[in-house]
Amino acid sequence: MLVRKASPARAVGVSSGNDRRRILLGVTGGIAAYRACELARLLVKSGKEVRVVMTEAATKFVAPLTFATLTGAPVAVDGFGPSAWKMEHIELGRWAELFVIAPATADVLAKLAGGEADELLSTTHLAFEGELLLAPAMNTAMWRHPAVVENCRRLSERGARFVGPREGELACGETGVGPMAEPSDILEEIESMLTAASGFEGRRVLVTAGPTVEYIDPVRYLSNPSTGLMGIELAREAARRGAEVCLVHGPLAGSGLPGGIPAEPVVSAQQMYEAVMRRIPKADVFIGAAAVSDFRPVRPSAEKLKKEGKRGLTLELERSPDILQAVGRARRPGQVVVGFALETGELLTEARKKLASKRADLIVANAVGAEGAPFGSSSHSILLVPARGEPARLPPQSKRRVAGAVLDRVKSLLDG
Numbered sequence: 001m002l003v004r005k006a007s008p009a010r011a012v013g014v015s016s017g018n019d020r021r022r023i024l025l026g027v028t029g030g031i032a033a034y035r036a037c038e039l040a041r042l043l044v045k046s047g048k049e050v051r052v053v054m055t056e057a058a059t060k061f062v063a064p065l066t067f068a069t070l071t072g073a074p075v076a077v078d079g080f081g082p083s084a085w086k087m088e089h090i091e092l093g094r095w096a097e098l099f100v101i102a103p104a105t106a107d108v109l110a111k112l113a114g115g116e117a118d119e120l121l122s123t124t125h126l127a128f129e130g131e132l133l134l135a136p137a138m139n140t141a142m143w144r145h146p147a148v149v150e151n152c153r154r155l156s157e158r159g160a161r162f163v164g165p166r167e168g169e170l171a172c173g174e175t176g177v178g179p180m181a182e183p184s185d186i187l188e189e190i191e192s193m194l195t196a197a198s199g200f201e202g203r204r205v206l207v208t209a210g211p212t213v214e215y216i217d218p219v220r221y222l223s224n225p226s227t228g229l230m231g232i233e234l235a236r237e238a239a240r241r242g243a244e245v246c247l248v249h250g251p252l253a254g255s256g257l258p259g260g261i262p263a264e265p266v267v268s269a270q271q272m273y274e275a276v277m278r279r280i281p282k283a284d285v286f287i288g289a290a291a292v293s294d295f296r297p298v299r300p301s302a303e304k305l306k307k308e309g310k311r312g313l314t315l316e317l318e319r320s321p322d323i324l325q326a327v328g329r330a331r332r333p334g335q336v337v338v339g340f341a342l343e344t345g346e347l348l349t350e351a352r353k354k355l356a357s358k359r360a361d362l363i364v365a366n367a368v369g370a371e372g373a374p375f376g377s378s379s380h381s382i383l384l385v386p387a388r389g390e391p392a393r394l395p396p397q398s399k400r401r402v403a404g405a406v407l408d409r410v411k412s413l414l415d416g
């Protein structure tokens with residue numbers, strides 16, 4: 001990750017005076033600013049030292065006094081106020097270990113992406129050298145706007161991490177992607193970023209993510225609703241633990257590709273197979289989290305299929321390459337192979353069959369249609385079935401936590 005590490009507290013005037021973790025909470029002018037109060041409270045409750053910097057717009061939604069009371073520290077808003085002589089942007093930037101902006105408006109995402117510095121929060125962002133976590137919140141149309149998507153991509157490439165937005169009811173009454181992540185989920189992300197995870201240094205991890213798409217004609221295809229989130233979380237977590245990661249992914253919904261991780265986009269199962277087989281000889285670990293189409297049309301039409309004069313249409317399908325099986329067959333000693341199984345049948349039986357037929361070390365099995373069924377959901381109930389040892393059922397939890405649990409297993413397999 002292209003992340004600059006914060007130095008220990010060395011600011012003059014912003015005292016630390018203890019070894020609590022130092023979180024700078026940026027609050028910007030969205031309706032979700034009121035939920036940042038809950039986040040501030042959770043952070044303080046979990047033992048963090050919290051300072052808050054607000055934009056002028058944010059103060060229209062929540063008074064700085066609320067955050068000052070919750071955190072027990074003055075709130076920074078005006079870069080040219082009475083304490084301007086202390087150059088608060090530099091002091092706060094040096095003081096903080098982690099800068100979380102929640103909510104992050106479309107406006108502030110644009111400012112950060114463009115490196116603007118015309119008020120305190122964005123100036124502090126430039127003066128800050130640690131890890132940045134963004135919790136965007138906005139109307140669905142705003143979140144999908146190409147300018148916002150592009151700004152998120154740029155920030156992500158620079159190493160910023162994102163949490164949310166989630167899907168839910170917006171302040172404007174619509175339902176869609178846009179509400180800020182739950183404060184508890186933001187806290188979870190912060191905790192994960194603060195935990196110096198390791199154990200994968202010098203290891204190369206190849207992850208597949210997302211659906212594959214098999215075209216029937218130039219405008220129609222066979223695919224599935226995979227969002228790629230599970231693979232993305234695995235790639236992110238492996239990188240965080242020190243691995244050299246490569247992500248081969250099918251077409252993804254949203255803009256959440258992890259920054260600083262090499263990624264190869266593909267469309268079809270055949271292309272994913274070729275990308276994986278090219279990269280597998282150098283990988284220590286393969287994690288196949290992509291939802292690969294098992295079948296593809298034998299003869300995709302070069303022209304758009306017309307309905308005129310037809311009462312129906314029969315498509316002839318053939319098997320597409322079995323990537324996990326090919327990786328299992330080509331595996332070299334010491335390589336760890338992990339597959340995902342999405343099943344409607346009996347999970348354990350199906351997972352064990354898959355372990356044997358693919359020569360995998362671990363199958364991560366999901367039940368379709370069960371509570372927390374995987375597609376598009378951020379919380380996820382799964383069964384970990386190892387080739388050796390007892391299976392373990394994980395309760396519904398975030399995909400980031402599932403990724404952590406899978407990588408813990410992978411680590412013990414690598415340590416052998």
Ligand SMILES: Cc1cc2nc3c(=O)[nH]c(=O)nc-3n(C[C@H](O)[C@H](O)[C@H](O)COP(=O)(O)O)c2cc1C
Nearest residue numbers: 028029030031032055057058105106107108137138
């Ligand atoms: C009632 C109201 C609610 C708003 N909610 C949001 C929001 O949820 N997300 C967002 O990006 N902008 C929202 N805006 C627009 C921002 O407040 C506006 O872009 C402002 O310039 C952001 O300033 P800041 O990024 O400096 O805080 C809202 C505006 C109003 C009046």
